[in-house]
Amino acid sequence: MSAKNHHTPANMALWQGRIDDEEEGISWRWHQQVQALPTDYSEVQTGDVALLGFACDEGVRRNKGRQGAKQGPEAIRKALANAAWHLSKAVYDAGDVNCDDEQLEPVQAALGLQVAQLLRQGLQPIVLGGGHEIAWASFQGIAQHVYAQNPKAAVGIVNFDAHLDLRNPERQGSSGTPFRQIAEWCAHQHKPFHYYCIGVNDSANTQALFDFAKSQGVLWRLDHQCKLSDFSDIRAEMQTYLRQLDYLYLTICMDVFNAAAAPGVSAPSVMGLDPVIGLALIKLLISEAQALNLPIVLVDLAECNPLLDQDSRTAKLAARLVYEIAGAAQ
Known part of the structure; x- marks a missing residue:
């Protein structure tokens, strides 16, 4: 199967919600503004957002986790559809890359090709997962685009x-x-x-993983080191890390948040981050990157599992993150 056959176009029927009676033009919601990405990229402007789904949890199955994140992109879109619209740029739905069997690697390659194409068009991809195998797929697309332009570029991951x-x-x-x-x-x-990994649960990572991370010069911060009183230290840590980069890739696993806020994940975190703290850290990172004129080349969200969710909490939190990230990048 060729890579392009893993991709399906946007299902615009997912974008539904209330229509407000207030003054027309200033009372829009996302479902009234999101458009299907044109195949010829007509009218697309540099910096516009492209939402791309990664409907896959084969990597979760292989990791002996609880499956269901394949349904994540649809659930996030539905949760996002009714959000109030405050953006001054366009948002396009670029469809989904799907894994319908156990052949994960071709699907990761397919997502990489889609990401690279979006980046070539000057779009800002936000990729909706899907298991965290999304990260290897996203990075493939980043590498195809960035290193073709600058083979010596320093790409960093948070x-x-x-x-x-x-x-x-x-x-x-x-x-x-x-x-x-x-x-x-x-x-x-x-x-x-x-x-650089933020919000790590040391009880969920073996010593072998920490030893390998140390050998690779990986920077990490434990979940209990992410309190408001730690923000000054975290800001300094972020600044030092970001200064060495030319491009930044931001990836967010929904299991970094506490289980009360994000129950719909493969491995819930009882003592994970409070969503307000987590969002503040994400916005701090974006702000510090902007201060350095460091482009955030791609953002993705992983492990939203609607089959395990309660009252769509995890999907709603993921949607709020997309909303906030898209707004912060204006």
């Missing part, structure tokens, strides 16, 4: 996640291996590996 996801992919890749896969790719391509 991952908000309870897990380091640095498991050994020797047998096969999974949702637990993406950043190890990226590290190995960087080593083979003689490129630096810059990785």
Whole structure:
């Protein structure tokens, strides 16, 4: 199967919601403004947002996790549809890349091709997962685009996640291996590996994972080190990390948040981040990147599992993150 056959166009029927009676033109909601991405990219402007789904949780299955994140992109769109519209740029739905069998690697390659195409058109991709195997797929697209322009570019990753996801992919890749896969790719391509993981649950990561992270120069911050009183230290840490980069890739695993706010994930975090703290940290990162004129080349969200969700809390939180990130990038 060719990579392009994994992609399906936008299902605009998902974009439904209330229509307000207030003054027309200033009372829009996302479902009234999001458009299907034109196949010829007509009218698309640099900096417009493109939402791309990664309907896949084969990596979660391989990692012996609880499946259901394949339904995540649809659930996030439905939760986002009714959000009030405050953007001054366009948002396009670029459809989904789908995994309908156990062949994960071709689907990851297909997502990479879609991401690279969106970046070539000057769009800002926000990719909706899907298991965290999305990260290896997203990075493939970033690499195709960035290194074609600048082979010496320094691409950094910031991952908000309870897990380091640095498991050994020797047998096969999974949702637990993406950043190890990226590290190995960087080593083979003689490129630096810059990785910073925020919100790590030390009880959910073995010593072997921490040892490997240390050997690779990975920077991490534990979940209980992400209090408001830690923000000054975190800002300084972010600034030092970001100054060495030319491009930033931001990836968010929904299991970084506490289980009360994000029950719909493969591995809930009882003591994960409070959503207000988590969002503040994400916005702090975006602000620090903007202060350095550091482009955030791509954002993705992983592990939203509607089959395990309660009152759509996880999907609504993921949608709020998309809303806030799209607004912060204006």
